[in-house]
Amino acid sequence: MTTFSDIVKKIDSLPPLSHVVMQIQKLYEEGSENVNVLKLIRLIESDATLTADVLKFVNAPKYGFSKKIASVSQAVTLLGTEIIYGLVVEHAMYERLETDPSPYGITTLQFNDMCRLQSALMFQWYSMIDLRDAQFLSPLALIMEIGKLILSKEIKESAYAAQFRRGLAQTSDVSKYEYELFETTSYYVSALLFEHWNLESTFVEILKRMDFEAEESVECLERVEYFRDLLDVIRTAVSVKGILTHTSIDKAAALVKEIGLSEETFLHVAKRLKRHYKQSKGLA
Numbered sequence: 139m140t141t142f143s144d145i146v147k148k149i150d151s152l153p154p155l156s157h158v159v160m161q162i163q164k165l166y167e168e169g170s171e172n173v174n175v176l177k178l179i180r181l182i183e184s185d186a187t188l189t190a191d192v193l194k195f196v197n198a199p200k201y202g203f204s205k206k207i208a209s210v211s212q213a214v215t216l217l218g219t220e221i222i223y224g225l226v227v228e229h230a231m232y233e234r235l236e237t238d239p240s241p242y243g244i245t246t247l248q249f250n251d252m253c254r255l256q257s258a259l260m261f262q263w264y265s266m267i268d269l270r271d272a273q274f275l276s277p278l279a280l281i282m283e284i285g286k287l288i289l290s291k292e293i294k295e296s297a298y299a300a301q302f303r304r305g306l307a308q309t310s311d312v313s314k315y316e317y318e319l320f321e322t323t324s325y326y327v328s329a330l331l332f333e334h335w336n337l338e339s340t341f342v343e344i345l346k347r348m349d350f351e352a353e354e355s356v357e358c359l360e361r362v363e364y365f366r367d368l369l370d371v372i373r374t375a376v377s378v379k380g381i382l383t384h385t386s387i388d389k390a391a392a393l394v395k396e397i398g399l400s401e402e403t404f405l406h407v408a409k410r411l412k413r414h415y416k417q418s419k420g421l422a
Contacts, residue, residue: 140292142321149288149330152234158185159230162223163336170219170273178219182210182226191229192222198254198418224257224277227337231284239286241293241302242312242378253283255415256376263407264368267399275365278341279372282348285327286378289316312378313349323349344369367397375408382412 154160162181165173182188189210196213197206207213214222239249257280265272293302302319309315313323329345332338340362347366375390376382387408394404 140296140320145288145292145320145322145327146330148292149327149334152331152334155230155335156185156233158188159226162226166219166223166338170223173219175214175219178222179210179214182214182222188226188229192225195225195254198258218273220273221257221261221276221280223338224280227277228253228281228284230335231281231287231331235284235287236291237287238294239290239378241290241299241306242286243303243306244378248381249283249286251415252376252378252381253280255381255411256280256282256372259375259382259408259411260368260372262411263404266403266407271365275368278338278344279369282325282328282345282369282373284331285324285329288327288331289320289324292320306378310379317349325349340365348373364397367393371397371404382408382415387412 155163158181162178165178165181182192192210192213193207196217207216217225237246237249239246242249244252257276260279261272261276263272264275293299298319305315306312313325316323325345325348329342332342332345343362344365347363348369371390371393374393375386377386380386387405390408391401391405395401
């Protein structure tokens, strides 16, 4: 049985992110609002597969742009530097990790859909409340599930892959089930990955608190915990157990009410996004 320390060792052994991504990361060291946009565009355009990923993302039906976005410059202007940061990190992580989430009962395409719908829901919902925070949290919503790829690899290489899938099908709390097997959760593993690659430190602090009350205190703890609660809404609405189902949306709306925000606003956005998603899959 894989232990938590085994997982930590494997994360520590992962190679650094690509040279282009590390250069892009340096642009963000003084904050996304201070990024040199021209340098960012040139760096993205220097990597053909990264460019293709960014353009594929921005042209997804859920964003509803009336015209096809054909350049990185347009994409950065429309999405903003924060969301572009999330796309760059997602691309870089996929380069370094085996992308097979099948132990969780979903395909790679479904995993990608889940991550991108989480980001879209966060942005479209919370931008109606606080645009700046929505721009900050949308990239995290895009990449917060990445720890599942690490755990998936461990499960596939073990003798308990079938047992994991059976147990997963029976549980309603994926994080609790992960903890029973690994003494950690995929969100905490995501936090460790972000630490290993020196990514946004606030992202690390939020993810560490997704399923645990962290012992160490940090600056702006109340803000970090509030962001955690917002992401809890998102992962409830869109997860491996259900992507924008009637039940998952209602459960997420109940959490919205608990944190003192408008259920009506959330339900309007979630149901609209669900319609767009179903249409894009030919299910409507």
